[in-house]
Amino acid sequence: MKYLSTIIISCIILLISLGFQNIKPVAKGDPALDARVDSLLSLMTLEEKVGQMNQYNGFWEVTGPAPKDGDAARKYEHLRKGLVGSMLNVTGSENVRAVQRIAVEETRLGIPLVIGYDVIHGFKTLSPIPLAEAASWDLAAIRKSAEVAAKESSAAGVNWTFAPMVDISRDARWGRVMEGAGEDTYLGSKIAYERVKGFQGEDLSQPHTILATAKHFAGYGFSESGRDYNTVDVGTSTLYNDIFPPFQAALEADVKTFMNSFNILNGIPATGNSFLQRDILKGKWAFEGLMVSDWGSIREMIPHGFARDGKHAAELAVNAGSDMDMESALYVEHLVSLVKEGKVKESDIDDAVKRILKLKFELGLFEDPYKYCNSDREKEITGSKEIRDAVLDMAQKSIVLLKNEGGLLPLKKSGANIALIGQLAADKDSPLGSWRALVEANSAVSVLEGLISSGQNKIQYERGPLVFDGTQNFAFEVKVNEEDRTGFQEAIQAAKQAEVVVMVLGENGFQSGEGRSRTDLGLPGLQQELLEEVYKVNPNIVLVLMNGRPLVIDWAAEHIPSIVEAWHLGSESGNAIAKVLYGDYNPSGKLPMTFPRNVGQIPIYYNHKNTGRPDYPGQDLVFWSHYMDSPNTPLYPFGYGLSYTSFEYSDLKLSASQMNKGGNMELSVVLKNTGAVKGKETVQLYVHDLVASTSRPIKELKGFQQIELAPGESKEVKFIIDEKSLGFYTPEGNWIVESGEFKLFLGGDSASEMNVDLVID
Numbered sequence: 001m002k003y004l005s006t007i008i009i010s011c012i013i014l015l016i017s018l019g020f021q022n023i024k025p026v027a028k029g030d031p032a033l034d035a036r037v038d039s040l041l042s043l044m045t046l047e048e049k050v051g052q053m054n055q056y057n058g059f060w061e062v063t064g065p066a067p068k069d070g071d072a073a074r075k076y077e078h079l080r081k082g083l084v085g086s087m088l089n090v091t092g093s094e095n096v097r098a099v100q101r102i103a104v105e106e107t108r109l110g111i112p113l114v115i116g117y118d119v120i121h122g123f124k125t126l127s128p129i130p131l132a133e134a135a136s137w138d139l140a141a142i143r144k145s146a147e148v149a150a151k152e153s154s155a156a157g158v159n160w161t162f163a164p165m166v167d168i169s170r171d172a173r174w175g176r177v178m179e180g181a182g183e184d185t186y187l188g189s190k191i192a193y194e195r196v197k198g199f200q201g202e203d204l205s206q207p208h209t210i211l212a213t214a215k216h217f218a219g220y221g222f223s224e225s226g227r228d229y230n231t232v233d234v235g236t237s238t239l240y241n242d243i244f245p246p247f248q249a250a251l252e253a254d255v256k257t258f259m260n261s262f263n264i265l266n267g268i269p270a271t272g273n274s275f276l277q278r279d280i281l282k283g284k285w286a287f288e289g290l291m292v293s294d295w296g297s298i299r300e301m302i303p304h305g306f307a308r309d310g311k312h313a314a315e316l317a318v319n320a321g322s323d324m325d326m327e328s329a330l331y332v333e334h335l336v337s338l339v340k341e342g343k344v345k346e347s348d349i350d351d352a353v354k355r356i357l358k359l360k361f362e363l364g365l366f367e368d369p370y371k372y373c374n375s376d377r378e379k380e381i382t383g384s385k386e387i388r389d390a391v392l393d394m395a396q397k398s399i400v401l402l403k404n405e406g407g408l409l410p411l412k413k414s415g416a417n418i419a420l421i422g423q424l425a426a427d428k429d430s431p432l433g434s435w436r437a438l439v440e441a442n443s444a445v446s447v448l449e450g451l452i453s454s455g456q457n458k459i460q461y462e463r464g465p466l467v468f469d470g471t472q473n474f475a476f477e478v479k480v481n482e483e484d485r486t487g488f489q490e491a492i493q494a495a496k497q498a499e500v501v502v503m504v505l506g507e508n509g510f511q512s513g514e515g516r517s518r519t520d521l522g523l524p525g526l527q528q529e530l531l532e533e534v535y536k537v538n539p540n541i542v543l544v545l546m547n548g549r550p551l552v553i554d555w556a557a558e559h560i561p562s563i564v565e566a567w568h569l570g571s572e573s574g575n576a577i578a579k580v581l582y583g584d585y586n587p588s589g590k591l592p593m594t595f596p597r598n599v600g601q602i603p604i605y606y607n608h609k610n611t612g613r614p615d616y617p618g619q620d621l622v623f624w625s626h627y628m629d630s631p632n633t634p635l636y637p638f639g640y641g642l643s644y645t646s647f648e649y650s651d652l653k654l655s656a657s658q659m660n661k662g663g664n665m666e667l668s669v670v671l672k673n674t675g676a677v678k679g680k681e682t683v684q685l686y687v688h689d690l691v692a693s694t695s696r697p698i699k700e701l702k703g704f705q706q707i708e709l710a711p712g713e714s715k716e717v718k719f720i721i722d723e724k725s726l727g728f729y730t731p732e733g734n735w736i737v738e739s740g741e742f743k744l745f746l747g748g749d750s751a752s753e754m755n756v757d758l759v760i761d
């Protein structure tokens, strides 16, 4: 009997391998894809199907001996029994080969694993944090940055990134704003599209392209009070108009996977939310790819007070449309019995498994499960020139010039006596930022190194007081010094003797990111005090900010002549900053998030509604929507950023002042470079629908173009205005364009008041 079953299984395996051999990877839409998926599915037991829906974190030293005890041993056993469909956090071509070998050679059906990793802004070579990249508004550079990240990570065995994060957020207290594209839906959608294209390329079966993930579906960026994982309550108008569009843009780019989110949305955890996953994503939007849970988010439905226990959580999640369980281990434990008890339909399991298998076919893993496991390729690609060049290009484009009074910048390249002050100026770790994948600690080019290698000035570096304690690689708690002023006097002395002071201040690389919400957004520790003390002896200060979110820098904005927002710029940070400070690159970034004057203004965002009692600045009234102790206006608005040159806008024209629904017209403006150097301006188009069936924001970004002009040069910049610029989603989720009056604004930021009127019939 035993002999007979062995023969049967061997025959099945033979049949499958015959089916898999010599096949080309199959693409979406190819009828052969469904046929192959169906035929494989028909050979699978219910246990094996459920196994495909199970994703484990890397759980042992993969190339070492197999684990013998505890949780790791159980997971290892699951892997060998074909009860694991995917693993995350296993990296390196040899490690991935080792786990893949078990899946392919030791399990009954030999189905390869898909290998996930958080490739958020690079892998071993880092690009700027995503928020910084968004500040470039440069879609081609952003796509390239994702493309090189895919190249470097795929060479190390990864074939699935959990990026891009496309959550819109208006709350700088939320540490994960560093990981997104900022506060605006239009810009966020454009960037979501490019990032997906960059990661996935045009052909997923190529070894240098990887699956992308649109995350976190949905509403995660609207957590109450900016505290991570917190409750989200938003109306459907916000959901359809502000939160969903970047996910739809990712879908347009053919994103293959979605990840749900930790938060509850209007009372229902996203992971167990069938409105989100079944009705909207897989229903209305006809998404054919895979929905993976967030890390343990299925189990988290228990403390959310939504699931009684693990089994109930598995039932709720799968019925709501979550296809793969990341690290809760609840699917593998309970789904078989849930199907047998009739609480989960086997057809829903089949649907989830088909989605997973399809992706494995599209990646070409059945053709060659080791295609991402070539150690020669890994060596050749890791840190290659192409990647370094792309991240440097991205870094310089991400820098935003916030202030430059008196033309302190750019600095001359030689003959100057510069005092460089601040711990972050020599920090080679913080510029790597959060979500740093496998980059080596302390490997970024520091500002000190960048300035020394790009100019011939006399640079005296003084750290000032220690702000952050030691190297904080993946520190869960960043220790900030509030008391020890050692180093203050040396910094002040250096400033006294210098022509120009460059101060690099801001956040440690781990003060933003997941779980890193903050209530105080000022400069941490003694940095503000240091800034003010140095200012007393030498006000010629260039403040370079390094941070993962908008900070409150109201004092600096008032006193410091030059302010450069340099974020956490990744591996080439110091070189990019030096290029901007020396004028080798004329800054062109524009803020993707509003900078508040104080934390009390948060959430603050440009596309707010007017209220019934809008701002009447200058009027001595009490009963209007305002604060008694702060203006409503931000410190720096969304879309804001200066250049070493200046631009003039004139001749704003609309091809007609009236348009029929369904029609289109042209809006044009003349842009002139009125300064002395070549520069790039991002011309921004905003729309205001004055009266509508749902109150519309006072301005909404609907287009932008980047224009580079030589000194004295001018150019007519044209935008097409059509229904896409004028419509919105009703609270029921229907797209409409309504007749009536609109105002169209053009300018270099969201505060521009240059506008024309348009009437829609």
Ligand code: NOJ
Pocket: 118, 162, 215, 294, 295, 514
């Ligand atoms: C939790 C995060 O929310 C998610 O974005 C990430 O992809 C997973 N952990 C895996 O690391």
